[in-house]
Amino acid sequence: MTSGLQSILREPRYDLVKAPTPLQRLSGFERKLGRPGLYMKRDDLMEIGLGGNKLRSLEFWLGAALREHADIVLVAGGATSNLCRLTAAAASMAGLDCVIIHNAEDSPANRERSFLNRLFGAETRFIGPVGEEERAAAMKAAAAELMGQGRTPYIVGDAVLGALGYILAAFELHEQSQRESAPLRHVFLAGSMGPTEAGFIFGNAMLGHPFQVHLVSVEYGQAELEERIRRIYEGIGKRTGLAVGGLGEAPLHYHMAHLGGGWGVPTLESEAAIVAFARTEGILIEHVYTAKTCAGFLDLVANGTIPQGEPACIIHTGGTASLFSQREQFRTVS
Template sequence: MPVETALSGQPRYRLVSGPTPLERLERLAAHVGHHGLYAKRDDCMALGMGGNKLRSLEFWLGEALARQAETLLVAGRSTSNQCRLTAAAAAKCGLRCIVLHNDDPPERAEGNLLLSRLYGAETRFLGSMDEDERSRRLAKLAEQMEASGHRCYIVGDPVVGALGYVACAAELITQAGEQDVALENVILPGSMGPTEAGFLFGCALAGAPFRVHLVSVEYSIDRLAQLVEDLFERLCAHTGVTPSVTPSSFVRYHERYLGAGYDMPTPEAISALETVAALEGMLLEATYTAKTFAGALDLIARGEISSDAPTCLIHTGGIPSLFTQAGGLGLDRL
């Protein structure tokens, strides 16, 4: 079934101009003895310095505008890529944006926080609290604003956000066909699930012939698999379309590259970050993409990904974080 059929009728506001590049990584491939490494450059988008959440925002914005919202509300840590991109999208559409951060204000605004503020978002710091409490505070703010006549939209529904990567799967499959690349493996970070589940759903609909590897950067693979499979089912309900294959038939989960946990850098990730920058002029950051690339390079080294199997890494962006991470990674020393 064409992916477009599943997406038709879903409100969408275009924020990503055209397909992102599918780029051959020749020098990195030669370095690891591989013969067909590619990156899908979702870090290369014009708006807000790009990244995976901009694809999700097309569908969140679509809903927000359909509901005639005037204010976008979003929450995350002050390092959040999603908050930064929501601020950029709000600026582009002329909407107000309020960001709640569940941490204390840092000494200086830098990285994503700097950008959110430049894009005109109002940033509020709630102090340290867990994500459930942060969501309650966000819902309460929305309620108060609605009661005083402000139409708001809370950004972040995972099922709606996943639609962005249903579209990305279709885009990659078309692009690989155009470039005559018979992909056998696609690798992306495994985190909260929307990007991954959307991508798998799109692949399942399109009957994509490749294996999808999810490199866990946040949870155990049991938890990640549960999140992804639950979202996959919710996508079926949301779109009214059920693919004939389930993700378990073509997904592989990898926990080996997580290290001590979410946002905790590993030596292999730092090394991948340095290698990819030096060989390809391409930046990664420590939380998502460097661990994913480190995983991919190790899977190749172990032979779990064959050196002649065309393989694509999805670069999900997040580059502004690098500028707040460099010191902690020891990369700022001259």
């Protein structure tokens, strides 16, 4: 099925990620937990906009935008959205203008949180704390307004297209894993809106399932997370024409124990994970996505659910920029 890669590589792509990102040994945790074979794939270490998973998706989104001769991209998210920050950064590189719709109050605190977006040259519009549907409608209205002015807008965010970036990431990690003395067996990812997860799971299926994939939910209950991933996974199958088997055949494990009060609400364990990664490895992770995922990883490794002798890797999906606006959420560090 690796020949199937051609159908993904045929999609237009704008080059943003110097691959491979580092596969780093977590030697501090290996010592602490008394077991070898703990790794982190550093998708936070990319050259643009402080890096992160969305850059892999943006390669495909900007590829599509340029193919459609767009001259401006539209994107929506909260004031600290990693997608918005990285879209602003990537658009400026590609010579495209960028409008960001923030579904957040127009307050001094939120303007400060979205400062980097304007630094990258994007226009930011605050439409108040509305839900996903209203935000999407606002984005469509903004696109229509721009077309009326003779512009050619492209709306960033097609989940299936964005997921293709993590099919490539699965191949990249597999190749890196093969070079280790013992190949990776378990891979951990944040469970959230789904494109990253669905793409990685699809890529893993194309490779013949070398990895057990663990999703630590940071946003939704299991039924909704599964449904989101299934929709995108099936969408990838349709778009690429690749038959890799259903999601039911995938070695997939959902972990709900770290969701706590939901998206963006820290737990004692997620804060402990931030502190532990900072003080054991010198690695920064943030509250919303990576802390809960790392908490799940440490938990399952320490309690033996991930057996000794089975190397495990967490994918650091970035988002580190938001750590600077999360200081007040810490309870144990002042």
